[in-house]
Structures are given as structure tokens and as C-alpha cells.
Amino acid sequence: MLEWTLKNISKQYGYQAILVFCLFPFIRLLWLGFDNALTANPIEFITRYTGTWALVFLCCTLAVSPLRKVTNFNHFISYRRPLGLACFAYALLHFLTWLVLDHQLEFSEIIPDFYKRTYITIGLLAFILLIPLAITSTNSMQKLLGRNWKKLHQLIYLIALLAPLHYWIHKAAKNNLFTVKIYLGIIGVLLAYRVFYWAKRNLASRNSPKTLN
């Protein structure tokens, strides 16, 4: 009964709730801006804020399919696209803050950063990999790509390793790795679940003919 109720509530309002959640950090950022509450160093604040939220939405995106399997709420899968796109949107804001606000499009500074600073190289790579995923997120693109769509979107696993690595290398300058480890732990669990699930299914399908005999 409880499960039935939860299922219906989440079916009815879940998608809207997810959209509100996706927009909340952006609206809060605007609010803080108008309220003059972006700390003494607003650009640093905006950079960290958007980067952190991109990472949060990355974790949320990765959490969708495990949650769906655990709960058997199949409609959860419809939340994955807005969450994934929110991850891309905050990553884009993060990138643009760095490019336009921080470096003022000063390419003589920006270009050396691409190859001289490992954490920037890795962050940029993660962002570039997100672009095709965002572009092919529509229904029509999904149809057009067919089986390749799934293959392409497995890039998210690579991004899920690059993004925390980018954060790690940046924070390692001051050994301040506590928060990084939390994100890494969450991503680790979400990826480990997939490995576990995949192994279980593969072993089961290999074993099942034998048990039939």
C-alpha cells in the first residue's frame, strides 16, 4: 500500500520536482548575486559553486539506474535526462566562468593553462566529453543513433572518473581532500553497483541453462 502510494506520488509529481531541483542552484545563485552575497571573491565562489553542482548532478544522473533497479520504479528512468542536462548546464557555467569571468577571454593565459595545468586539462576533457552527450539527449537523436546511442552514452563512466580527478588535483595543492573523497566515495559506490549487477546477470545467464538441465 505504502509502495503503491509512493509510486503514484512520484509518477504524478516526480518529474516536476526534478525540474525544480535542477533549476534551484541556478536561481539561488542569481538570488545570492542580487543579495550581494557572493563572498569577498565572487568569481571564485561562482566557479566553485557551479563546479560543485555539476558534480552533484553527475552523481544524481549516475544514481538513476541503480535506484530504478532497487526500487522497481521504472518511471525513474525519465528523470535521467533532466539530471544529465543539468550536469552539463552547470559544467558549462563552470567552464564559462573560468573562461570569461576569470580569464576575460585572455587566450595568452588560457591556452598555456590547457596543457600546463593537469587539473585544467582533465576538467576540460571531462567537459568536452559531456558535449556530445548533451547534443544527443533528445528523443529524435536517440532514435537516429539506435544501438550506438547507448554506446556513446557510456562515456559518462569516463566522465565520472575525470571529474572527481580534476577536483582532486586542484584540492591536493592544500591536501584539503575531505570533500573530494566524499564525492569519490559516492561515485565509487554507484559504479561498483553496476559492476556487481553486470557480473550477477552474466553469471546467472551462464548458469541458467545448466540448472534447466
Added chain:
Amino acid sequence: MTKKSNSSLILPSEITPQHFFENRRNLMKVAAASTLSASMGEWFTRDAVAQSVANKLNSTPNVALSVLEKKTSYEDVTSYNNFYEFGMDKSDPKQNVKNFQTTPWKISIEGLVNKPRVFDLADLLKLAPMEERIYRMRCVEGWSMVIPWVGYSLSNLIKQVEPQGSAKFVEFVSLADKKQMPGLGSQVLSWPYVEGLRLDEAMHPLTLLTLGLYGEVLPKQNGAPVRLVVPWKYGFKSAKSIVKIRLVEKQPANSWWLANPGEYGFYSNVNPEVDHPRWSQASERRIGDDKGFFGPKRKTLMLNGYADQVGSLYAGMDLKKYF
């Protein structure tokens, strides 16, 4: 009877349209609130005045050693701090210093000196005339401020204890008290916080023993009650809340160098030509810049703009090697 009285009854809502009615109510709320805030405001100002009188620290401006750039606001100087003893976020120190006891305070000067001595705060306050010096402050993280410090040259204090000929370096030790400093639980640095200077750097007139800023005693989050300010070096070289100064023969192992020797050198002179391994040091973001916070960064100056005064200390040295 009932019917008649009903028909003659005029409801207030018929006379006053609802939005007028609501507006009036809002006006009353605003009036009430403004009276309240006016009286509260007075209360707060009175409080602030009382506090600033108690904290006032008289000084004479030292124009020759001050820069003419626009000062960073008191609010930014006292709310955006790196003081890891009180937490790693910039906003942590201001929030976590409430229980920090800065009086009484003693500072012990020892090591290779003829007259080792323990000074208390009153000794320090009358040791030399207080000067106000407006210095640039450049953080290794790539931001900067302009701060009106109050204090006097550290050399005044060091001369008191008569360094021996064998003394080559000065080590500064900050307070590390777990009961008062919640950040000490962090493994980021080894505590107590230790910094060091070469003796000639420590004796340079620009090196300021600092007891105040903006005309008042140091706020706790800025390293009260006594700290160092070495304006041509990255901010972390300027030790806060100092309890011990030792004159030594060998180069001290300063905390950041110990934590990450490849990234934080002993000298840590501000130098736009020597990058931090993870970021460029060629430019800096001035906190509260006039150009607005979306304005461009400033070019970082060699030795933070103090090259004329202190450049000779490093004559012939490879500053890439001794970063």
C-alpha cells in the same frame, strides 16, 4: 426586523476596496518595522561605537612605507581569511574565533640571543611608536588586498634581545591550542604553525610586527593579538597569533613547506615569473576591486611591488630555484 437591519448594514469592504485595505495594512506593518529598526539601529550603532573605542589603537601614518591604492574594505579584510587553525573555508575564522582568548598573551623570544625574554602584550604596545602602514597583501592562491596595518618594524623587537653572530634565521611559532582552535583537528598541516625568515629579511624595515588594522587592535580572525606582515611574500609567510620567536642557525622547516615542499618554498617571494605548479602567478584578483568583481585581474608585480626596497636582499639568487 432582522431583515431590515441586515439591509442597512454596510460592510467595511463595500466602502474600502480590498487592495486599499490591504495596502493600508502593509503601510502599518512598514511603519511598525521602521520604528523598530530605527530604535534597533541606534542600539547597534551605540554598541559598535562602544566597541570601537575599547579597541582603538592610535598610530601615526607612515606615508613613506604606504601604498596609495584603494584600501580593501574592513568587511572584506575581516571576513575573508585563511587562518586554518579556525577552519579551512575563508568564512570559518570569523565564525570560529568567538572563544579565542587573546588576553593575556605572552610572546617568548629565545634561541641564539644574548637577552632572551618573554614579552607580554603591554610590553609590545609600548616598545616602539605605532605606525599605520598601508601594504599590499598577495595570497599564494591568486587574490590580493590592500590593508592598513598598525604596528612597527619587527627589527625593534629583535634588537631588544641582541641576536648572536651565529643567528641566521628567525622562526615564528603560532599558538596551537585545541581547546580554542577547532581547525587543529585537520591533518592538512602539522601544528603548531611555523614560519621562518632569513635574519636580514626579518630585520628589514618593511617587515612589520603587527598589532592592529584599520586603527583598531587586530580582530581575532586576522591573527590577534600579534602577527607578522611581510608584504613582499605570499600571505602565508606572515604568521598569525605568534607565541614564540626563535633565532636559529639553520633554515626553519615552515609548515607549508613541510606539507608540500614542491609547491611552497621557504622564500615564497611574490614573483609573477615563477608559477605555482598548479596555477599561474602572473596575475591576481584584487578583492573589492573598483572595476567591479567581473572586471579583469591585475598583473602581479615583482616582489609584490616592493622590489625597489627589498630586491637587494636577493641579489644574485636564482629565484626559480629558491622559490
